[in-house]
Amino acid sequence: MSPQAKTPSATLRELRPADPLLSLLGRGLSLLAERERGAGRANPAVRQPDAALAERERRHVAGLMRINHAGEIAAQALYHGQALTARNPETRRHLLEAAREERDHLRWCEERLAELGDAPSKLQPFWYAGSFAIGALAGLRGDAWSLGFVNETERQVSEHLAEHLGQLPEQDRRGRAILETMRRDEERHGREAEQAGGAPLPAPVRGLMRQVAKVMKFGAYRV
Numbered sequence: 001m002s003p004q005a006k007t008p009s010a011t012l013r014e015l016r017p018a019d020p021l022l023s024l025l026g027r028g029l030s031l032l033a034e035r036e037r038g039a040g041r042a043n044p045a046v047r048q049p050d051a052a053l054a055e056r057e058r059r060h061v062a063g064l065m066r067i068n069h070a071g072e073i074a075a076q077a078l079y080h081g082q083a084l085t086a087r088n089p090e091t092r093r094h095l096l097e098a099a100r101e102e103r104d105h106l107r108w109c110e111e112r113l114a115e116l117g118d119a120p121s122k123l124q125p126f127w128y129a130g131s132f133a134i135g136a137l138a139g140l141r142g143d144a145w146s147l148g149f150v151n152e153t154e155r156q157v158s159e160h161l162a163e164h165l166g167q168l169p170e171q172d173r174r175g176r177a178i179l180e181t182m183r184r185d186e187e188r189h190g191r192e193a194e195q196a197g198g199a200p201l202p203a204p205v206r207g208l209m210r211q212v213a214k215v216m217k218f219g220a221y222r223v
Contacts, residue, residue: 045111048176053172057169058117061169066119067220068161070127071217072106075157076102077130081131084136085140091146098192101189109178112178123220143197144198147194147199148193151193152206160217
């Protein structure tokens with residue numbers, strides 16, 4: 001073998017710096033292809049009776065569930081981007097474990113949308129790509145800032161889930177069971193991020209996050 005020739009192990013060593021990015025991008029592609037199933041928890045709506053909805057109610061409920069599904073796609077991307085740039089292995093583990101749990105939310109939203117005769121937002125790749133970039137940038141500011149970003153994200157998600165619960169038709173017990181469970185999970189993930197050392201975010205950053213969320217909610221409800 002010539003001095004210039006490279007062994008397979010040498011090639012693998014050269015690829016290692018890119019491995020985290022490739023792994024997280026692979027997770028994102030699997031997520032969009034609906035192959036990753038998360039922690040495998042049962043759908044909380046399974047024991048709730050379905051109820052007839054007027055067509056206008058059905059469309060509105062489907063729009064709300066589409067927003068929540070898009071929000072979970074964005075949350076996954078944020079977690080993956082933050083995990084990529086996390087400095088502390090424990091912070092990375094925390095982010096990926098929360099992402100794994102929240103994939104259950106995606107499945108529940110997809111199942112409810114199918115029951116309603118509807119489908120997730122067609123703009124999913126845009127929600128994922130944009131949120132991944134935001135998450136990676138947040139992680140570059142440091143783990144305390146990144147965990148604070150998680151806490152604020154989950155707080156805002158909990159707020160809009162509460163709004164959606166107020167908008168659901170009273171007879172939609174299946175949708176309500178899903179959103180109530182999601183809200184409890186989001187609140188817990190926010191608390192865990194704060195307890196892990198998350199720092200409060202500046203007011204302008206919190207305001208910008210709300211504006212970005214409004215754009216996503218507007219688009220996902222309709223497309």
